[in-house]
Amino acid sequence: xxxxxxxxxxxxxxxxxxxxxxxxxxxxxxxxxxxxxxxxxxxxxxxxxxxxxxxxxxxxxxxxxxxxxxxxxxxxxxxxxxxxxxxxxxxxxxxxxxxxxxxxxxxxxxxxxxxxxxxxxxxxxxxxxxxxxxxxxxxx
Amino acid sequence: xxxxxxxxxxxxxxxxxxxxxxxxxxxxxxxxxxxxxxxxxxxxxxxxxxxxxxxxxxxxxxxxxxxxxxxxxxxxxxxxxxxxxxxxxxxxxxxxxxxxxxxxxxxxxxxxxxxxxxxxxxxxxxxxxxxxxxxxxxxxxxxxxxxxxxxxxxxxxxxx
Numbered sequence: 476x477x478x479x480x481x482x483x484x485x486x487x488x489x490x491x492x493x494x495x496x497x498x499x500x501x502x503x504x505x506x507x508x509x510x511x512x513x514x515x516x517x518x519x520x521x522x523x524x525x526x527x528x529x530x531x532x533x534x535x536x537x538x539x540x541x542x543x544x545x546x547x548x549x550x551x552x553x554x555x556x557x558x559x560x561x562x563x564x565x566x567x568x569x570x571x572x573x574x575x576x577x578x579x580x581x582x583x584x585x586x587x588x589x590x591x592x593x594x595x596x597x598x599x600x601x602x603x604x605x606x607x608x609x610x611x612x613x614x615x
Numbered sequence: 616x617x618x619x620x621x622x623x624x625x626x627x628x629x630x631x632x633x634x635x636x637x638x639x640x641x642x643x644x645x646x647x648x649x650x651x652x653x654x655x656x657x658x659x660x661x662x663x664x665x666x667x668x669x670x671x672x673x674x675x676x677x678x679x680x681x682x683x684x685x686x687x688x689x690x691x692x693x694x695x696x697x698x699x700x701x702x703x704x705x706x707x708x709x710x711x712x713x714x715x716x717x718x719x720x721x722x723x724x725x726x727x728x729x730x731x732x733x734x735x736x737x738x739x740x741x742x743x744x745x746x747x748x749x750x751x752x753x754x755x756x757x758x759x760x761x762x763x764x765x766x767x768x769x770x771x772x773x774x775x
Contacts, residue, residue, distance in 0.1 A: 511692055512726075512730075515648060517732045517733075520694075531682035532682045538696070608657075
């Protein structure tokens with residue numbers, strides 16, 4: 476595999492539909508900041524210089540493509556640059572409802588098992604948060 | 616019937632009327648101040664030292680990565696890096712990146728707190744924020760032995 480340059484990464488972000496982002500602190504530098512939000516809410520962010528300089532450390536490059544660009548493999552990076560097409564990211568498998576939360580819905584909120592299991596994970600969390608943030612009646 | 620709490624929250628009007636005293640209670644007397652708006656919305660005023668204590672066990676683990684022309688420092692807790700021609704330049708660049716990330720995270724907290732790959736960063740965001748406000752960001756980021764306690768963080772600052 477060739478060593479990528481920082482300019483390659485900037486081109487990748489443009490091809491893969493990342494948004495160019497201003498510095499949150501109003502700073503200007505010799506690089507652009509990019510961000511991409513995936514369908515599951517994952518936020519990817521990276522910075523890319525206007526430079527032909529190579530990313531010389533394999534560990535750094537691995538962190539960049541895996542952790543910052545959110546790729547499954549390095550190949551996806553080069554394929555996007557070669558074809559000019561964005562990466563096809565598989566949506567994350569939907570998460571289940573945590574077991575402890577089901578227990579709380581059953582035993583603390585008094586829901587039936589059918590009622591608790593009919594809720595989506597987000598609905599279950601919302602019901603629990605509503606319960607724990609609501610003022611409760613004091614005892615007799 | 617009003618709910619009974621261990622510490623009755625102050626109402627917003629009372630906080631407004633006594634803001635200087637309330638602030639002193641929290642910051643100088645180290646007393647957390649619960650604050651309520653209406654019956655349902657609750658917040659808490661905490662001094663920086665107390666927040667520092669809450670995140671005392673949170674630490675950072677930067678990794679130095681040598682390159683042909685200089686080096687990089689990767690910060691796994693935020694998935695960011697700094698880069699420069701030598702160690703000091705890389706550290707300075709990473710500190711700028713940390714401040715940038717903390718600022719962006721808090722500016723867009725609604726988005727970041729619900730992002731599956733970002734929500735767990737919150738304790739580290741608070742750790743970095745408190746350290747930065749205390750003038751200790753560098754030692755907190757680059758001392759992964761996490762030896763610095765909340766008192767030292769605050770003592771080194773001019774905020775008291």
